[in-house]
Amino acid sequence: MNAVEVRDLTVAYRESPVLWDIDLDVAPGVLMAIVGPNGAGKTTLIKAILGLLKPAAGQIRILGKPYRRVASLMGYVPQRGTVDWDFPTSVLDVVLMGLYGRIGWVRRPGRSERREAMEALEKVEMTGLAHRQIRQLSGGQQQRVFLARALVQDARVYLMDEPLQGVDATTERAIIDILHSLRSSGKTVLAVHHDLQTVSSYFDEVLLLNVRRIASGPVSKVFTDTNLRLTYGGRIAIIKGAP
Amino acid sequence: MEQLLNDYTLRTVTLGTAILGAVSGALGTFAVLRRQSLLGDAVSHAALPGIGLAFILTGSKASLVLMVGAGLAGWFATAIVLLITAGTRVKYDSALGLVLSVFFGAGLVVLTYIQRYPNANQAGLDSFLFGQAASLIVADVITMTILGGVALAALLLFWKEFKVLAFDPEFAHSLVLPVRWLDIGLTTLLVVAIVIGLQTVGVVLMSAMIIAPATAARQWTDHLGVMTLVSMVTGALCGVGGALLSTSISNLPTGPTIVVCATGFVVISMLFAPLRGIIWQRIRRTVQNRELRSESVLLDLFELARTHDDLTYPHMEPALRVIHPQRGTLYRQLRRLQGKGLVQMHQNGAWALTPDGVRVCDQLRKDRIG
Amino acid sequence: MSTFQLEIQLVATVVAAACALPGTFLVLRRMAMMSDAISHAILPGIVVGFFLTGNLSSPLLILGGAAAGLLTVVLVEWIRKTNRVREDAAIGLVFSSLFAVGVILIARFARDIHLDTDAVLLGELAFVPFDRLILAGRDLGPQALYAMGMAGILCLGFILLFYKELKLATFDRALCATLGFLPGILHYALMGLISMTAVAAFDAVGSILVVALMVGPPVSAYLITNRFGYMILYSVALGMTASIAGYWIAHLLDASIAGCMAVMVGVQFAVLFCIAPEQGVLAAWKRRRHQKWQFAIKMLVIHLLQHEATPEADRECRMDHLQDHMAWEAAFAEGVVSRAVSQNFLNTVGEYLELTTEGRELAREAIIHT
Numbered sequence: 001m002n003a004v005e006v007r008d009l010t011v012a013y014r015e016s017p018v019l020w021d022i023d024l025d026v027a028p029g030v031l032m033a034i035v036g037p038n039g040a041g042k043t044t045l046i047k048a049i050l051g052l053l054k055p056a057a058g059q060i061r062i063l064g065k066p067y068r069r070v071a072s073l074m075g076y077v078p079q080r081g082t083v084d085w086d087f088p089t090s091v092l093d094v095v096l097m098g099l100y101g102r103i104g105w106v107r108r109p110g111r112s113e114r115r116e117a118m119e120a121l122e123k124v125e126m127t128g129l130a131h132r133q134i135r136q137l138s139g140g141q142q143q144r145v146f147l148a149r150a151l152v153q154d155a156r157v158y159l160m161d162e163p164l165q166g167v168d169a170t171t172e173r174a175i176i177d178i179l180h181s182l183r184s185s186g187k188t189v190l191a192v193h194h195d196l197q198t199v200s201s202y203f204d205e206v207l208l209l210n211v212r213r214i215a216s217g218p219v220s221k222v223f224t225d226t227n228l229r230l231t232y233g234g235r236i237a238i239i240k241g242a243p
Numbered sequence: 244m245e246q247l248l249n250d251y252t253l254r255t256v257t258l259g260t261a262i263l264g265a266v267s268g269a270l271g272t273f274a275v276l277r278r279q280s281l282l283g284d285a286v287s288h289a290a291l292p293g294i295g296l297a298f299i300l301t302g303s304k305a306s307l308v309l310m311v312g313a314g315l316a317g318w319f320a321t322a323i324v325l326l327i328t329a330g331t332r333v334k335y336d337s338a339l340g341l342v343l344s345v346f347f348g349a350g351l352v353v354l355t356y357i358q359r360y361p362n363a364n365q366a367g368l369d370s371f372l373f374g375q376a377a378s379l380i381v382a383d384v385i386t387m388t389i390l391g392g393v394a395l396a397a398l399l400l401f402w403k404e405f406k407v408l409a410f411d412p413e414f415a416h417s418l419v420l421p422v423r424w425l426d427i428g429l430t431t432l433l434v435v436a437i438v439i440g441l442q443t444v445g446v447v448l449m450s451a452m453i454i455a456p457a458t459a460a461r462q463w464t465d466h467l468g469v470m471t472l473v474s475m476v477t478g479a480l481c482g483v484g485g486a487l488l489s490t491s492i493s494n495l496p497t498g499p500t501i502v503v504c505a506t507g508f509v510v511i512s513m514l515f516a517p518l519r520g521i522i523w524q525r526i527r528r529t530v531q532n533r534e535l536r537s538e539s540v541l542l543d544l545f546e547l548a549r550t551h552d553d554l555t556y557p558h559m560e561p562a563l564r565v566i567h568p569q570r571g572t573l574y575r576q577l578r579r580l581q582g583k584g585l586v587q588m589h590q591n592g593a594w595a596l597t598p599d600g601v602r603v604c605d606q607l608r609k610d611r612i613g
Numbered sequence: 614m615s616t617f618q619l620e621i622q623l624v625a626t627v628v629a630a631a632c633a634l635p636g637t638f639l640v641l642r643r644m645a646m647m648s649d650a651i652s653h654a655i656l657p658g659i660v661v662g663f664f665l666t667g668n669l670s671s672p673l674l675i676l677g678g679a680a681a682g683l684l685t686v687v688l689v690e691w692i693r694k695t696n697r698v699r700e701d702a703a704i705g706l707v708f709s710s711l712f713a714v715g716v717i718l719i720a721r722f723a724r725d726i727h728l729d730t731d732a733v734l735l736g737e738l739a740f741v742p743f744d745r746l747i748l749a750g751r752d753l754g755p756q757a758l759y760a761m762g763m764a765g766i767l768c769l770g771f772i773l774l775f776y777k778e779l780k781l782a783t784f785d786r787a788l789c790a791t792l793g794f795l796p797g798i799l800h801y802a803l804m805g806l807i808s809m810t811a812v813a814a815f816d817a818v819g820s821i822l823v824v825a826l827m828v829g830p831p832v833s834a835y836l837i838t839n840r841f842g843y844m845i846l847y848s849v850a851l852g853m854t855a856s857i858a859g860y861w862i863a864h865l866l867d868a869s870i871a872g873c874m875a876v877m878v879g880v881q882f883a884v885l886f887c888i889a890p891e892q893g894v895l896a897a898w899k900r901r902r903h904q905k906w907q908f909a910i911k912m913l914v915i916h917l918l919q920h921e922a923t924p925e926a927d928r929e930c931r932m933d934h935l936q937d938h939m940a941w942e943a944a945f946a947e948g949v950v951s952r953a954v955s956q957n958f959l960n961t962v963g964e965y966l967e968l969t970t971e972g973r974e975l976a977r978e979a980i981i982h983t
Contacts, residue, residue, distance in 0.1 A: 072419060100403050103403070108403065
């Protein structure tokens with residue numbers, strides 16, 4: 001059974017399709033990079049898989065089931081820019097939010113939840129900053145906090161929107177180490193990635209996306225010059241095998 | 244104070260203003276953080292036709308009836324704003340302005356219509372424009388307490404859900420929380436908070452009670468819970484202060500006085516709050532700049548000494564001129580560093596790093612590089 | 614129709630036109646709520662002007678009000694720049710405090726005169742003809758007509774003179790600045806004009822209706838045109854018709870004229886919201902229905918193109934497979950196929966679907982243009 005299974009997914013915003021007829025299979029325990037130019041629909045794909053957007057057509061199955069039934073098995077790391085970092089809250093608080101779904105209504109996070117959150121912070125080496133206000137963090141530290149928040153979700157499938165965007169080299173290394181340890185415990189990670197240089201060293205598989213799926217599969221097979229040119233060559237996407 | 248304890252009316256009014264301040268302070272926190280400051284303004288203006296219609300339909304001036312009417316109208320206005328922004332390219336601010344003014348106009352039509360009622364003296368409804376704290380009676384305060392209590396209880400009950408909704412709605416969605424319902428719920432609570440204050444503060448100024456206490460509170464703390472508490476206390480203080488001031492000085496209307504108090508709190512907080520106050524930040528920045536300047540003198544001294552084998556090699560003044568052309572500034576920095584034991588002056592007037600100074604330089608260089 | 618009625622309508626239409634002109638820019642620059650802020654904040658300016666002159670129809674009042682309006686703009690900008698308070702909260706804070714100060718001033722010092730807060734907030738068009746401009750013993754008509762006319766002419770002149778600069782500053786502020794057109798100065802000039810118009814209008818229609826007339830007609834016009842110049846023209850026309858219609862409805866209901874005008878502005882918007890040719894809800898619904906089919910046809914032809922002449926074509930290109938593969942309901946699938954057939958994109962051979970040359974063309978085009 002595949003961790004993520006996308007069939008004929010089409011997502012349209014107002015007039016124009018943002019994603020067109022996407023098919024995708026991701027096996028469990030795979031780190032997959034989603035690569036493509038700006039406006040290629042990378043974030044849209046992630047949001048569609050998370051059920052944040054309603055597709056115009058197609059189906060998405062996570063671990064063989066429709067999204068709503070397995071939503072709690074998915075972890076999400078949004079782009080850093082999507083939230084207000086001046087919000088009056090601390091690092092630990094943000095990480096605890098990852099547990100809000102599991103804690104259930106009305107109940108407050110207790111000692112065991114705090115411990116869990118601290119453990120997640122330890123994994124991203126942020127325990128020392130647990131009580132900092134989030135405004136005082138650097139870009140890399142903000143990203144680590146988001147990662148920690150996803151880690152406490154204890155998901156089976158992680159969707160990350162540009163987890164390495166604008167972070168320092170140390171943070172990048174640390175995040176990649178975490179992604180690799182997630183893989184070794186059988187988790188699946190789909191991450192939007194911008195740096196073409198590092199795709200092959202960081203990820204197992206890659207999805208080349210430009211509104212359509214250009215290619216997907218093991219990096220060694222798919223990440224070729226021809227495919228990249230198809231992905232980035234202007235705004236034109238051509239399907240393989242079209243006569 | 245004695246007057247407060249003895250005067251029954253004043254006690255009622257003060258209690259009422261305190262409650263409205265606390266409730267609008269609490270819900271205002273979320274409104275301000277969710278960038279809904281001006282929605283409060285739209286809701287309060289839009290409540291006017293609701294008040295009038297509630298009176299026409301029921302013939303009652305009981306505050307609960309009027310509040311329900313106001314609440315429904317305010318809620319309806321919010322829904323229309325959402326409908327307009329979702330359905331067309333009209334922007335949020337335009338939709339707010341349109342809905343606010345059209346609803347208010349409709350309110351005027353309804354009020355002038357009521358004026359012609361034979362049995363209705365309109366005075367009671369008129370007070371909703373600018374508010375009339377003096378018209379508060381015990382029954383009103385009881386209604387306010389119950390509604391406000393329910394709103395605060397709901398806020399407390401769904402605290403963590405509202406918190407994640409305000410901070411990161413998309414993430415909240417990925418936690419399988421019913422984001423849309425939470426959003427509607429929180430907005431409804433905001434409407435309740437506004438409705439509670441209309442009779443006292445009036446539709447025109449009520450939005451200030453949503454924005455001001457929360458804005459003041461934000462300057463003092465970085466913790467959402469504390470912020471909400473501070474905002475509640477601030478709101479209540481403004482309410483009480485405004486009520487007392489307007490009773491002790493003649494011709495001082497309560498609603499505007501409360502609002503001016505609240506603005507005072509905002510100004511004081513923005514200037515003097517230890518965390519984000521403008522004054523403190525100025526001071527911190529000055530200290531920091533001084534620190535940076537002496538650090539750079541220290542590092543320059545280190546660089547000079549590095550050209551020799553000995554890092555504590557003393558330099559005479561002409562050599563030091565390289566560091567800073569102005570003698571006075573340079574010597575002031577050197578004295579500061581001397582006071583910290585990082586540099587020392589030799590008897591011939593030459594300056595050198597102390598071993599402590601060398602250690603600090605090493606650390607600084609490491610920090611700056613890495 | 615009496616002269617009296619004619620004069621009221623004349624004033625109303627001039628007010629509407631004068632408000633709609635600068636209002637268009639407010640709406641396009643996403644600053645609609647500034648009109649709300651300014652129209653409230655002019656109150657203390659008017660009051661101070663009144664204290665200085667003792668005369669409600671002195672031109673100093675207009676200056677005072679305009680100064681208070683500009684003060685609002687400057688204060689909001691200044692608070693926003695401190696980075697401690699967001700712009701929407703800053704707007705809400707500034708105007709409500711200024712308005713509160715104005716109300717307090719009136720209540721404390723100007724109890725017995727004509728200037729009461731209701732008048733500022735609500736205005737009374739019906740009284741406009743009583744205030745006449747008499748020069749050298751000759752009655753030249755209502756004073757408000759001249760005040761509003763002046764404001765309108767100033768707005769019109771400003772817009773005509775700086776049309777291209779304003780257009781540029783509205784759509785591309787950065788470019789405007791690099792071309793040396795000083796968007797900052799234009800901005801303040803525009804805000805000054807808006808303040809002035811608001812002051813001139815408050816006596817006739819009240820400050821809330823000013824908001825309705827500044828925001829409403831431009832928003833409605835925004836629904837029916839994409840062109841800047843037309844948007845200004847339509848706004849003026851819509852504003853004028855709304856004010857005449859509002860007058861007659863008020864006449865019919867014997868209700869507030871200003872209120873009815875605001876309601877008519879709302880009605881105009883509601884109608885256009887439904888039936889506007891491109892932006893309207895009906896048009897969007899029709900387009901979406903049409904689009905749904907067109908979209909489905911495109912998806913179908915692309916699917917067929919990908920699978921025709923492949924080994925699995927027999928399975929993939931069959932009618933019954935569509936329900937499975939595209940998750941289409943049987944009826945919808947049939948609808949799509951029959952529409953595609955009638956548009957000559959494919960042929961059915963029993964259950965088997967076969968692309969025509971046009972179909973292949975469409976599929977390739979759809980792929981390349983996405």
